[in-house]
Amino acid sequence: MLDFIKNIFAGGMGDIYLEAILLTIKITLLGTGISYLIGIPLGILLYGTYSGSLFPNKPVNAIVGFVVNILRSVPFIILLVMTQPVAKAIVGSKIGDDAFIVYLVIAAAPFVARMIESSFKEVDGGVIEAAQSMGSNNLQIILKVIIPEAKPSLLIGSAIAITTILGYTPMTYLVAGGGLGQLAIQYGLYRFNSQIMYVSSLLLIILVQIMQEVLNNIAKKSDKRIRNN
Secondary structure, three states, X not given: OHHHHHHHOHHHHHHHHHHHHHHHHHHHHHHHXXXXXXXXXXXXXXXXXXXXXXXXXXXXXXXXXHHHHHHHHOOHHHHHHHOHHHHXXXXXXXXXXXXXXXXXXXXXXXXXXXXXXXHHHOOOHHHHHHHHHOOOOHHHHHHHHHHHHOHHHHHHHHHHHHHHHHHHHHHHHHHOOOOHHHHHHHHHHOOOOHHHHHHHHHHHHHHHHHHHHHHHHHHHHHOHHHHHO
């Protein structure tokens, strides 16, 4: 067993794996963070404009919902090809890690928006009505009532989002990016080195499990319903 582990990290492979892990984490966290910066306002808009909500507006809800649904329905690999001019305009290149983050955000932001909308809709309407009766405006209700009440659901949603985005990262090889996915495919699959391919895949699975567990545990600790039971 020890000999097998030594062979895995022989020839400087340990440094290569570490670099790939760090790059994968960087791409995942940046992609997730920017997706939430865009997805949160979209989610609030979707929630607030639906019929019977805080500021109902059927045309706005229909237009935003249509755009979100279109982007969500396009497979990531096709979206990556279709949005290359967008990446070129934003980061100056259609390839590389920065360009791939742009593709991730375009794919993930609509997904995040729908999850946020869904989490907000789980909040008890009675709590919102109570806040309205006390004279709270829409912004105060969203910031001080809906978001705190939806916090456990939002955290669980973030665990789903970050692991989904992490699952997209192996496609960096399509645009000359790096990370564990690129390592598994370029150095493992294409060079017929099954050891590199399997180890890279295993490291990717471990990263997914760690991120999922950490966020799920945070969500459980923040859920008042669990603490009160």
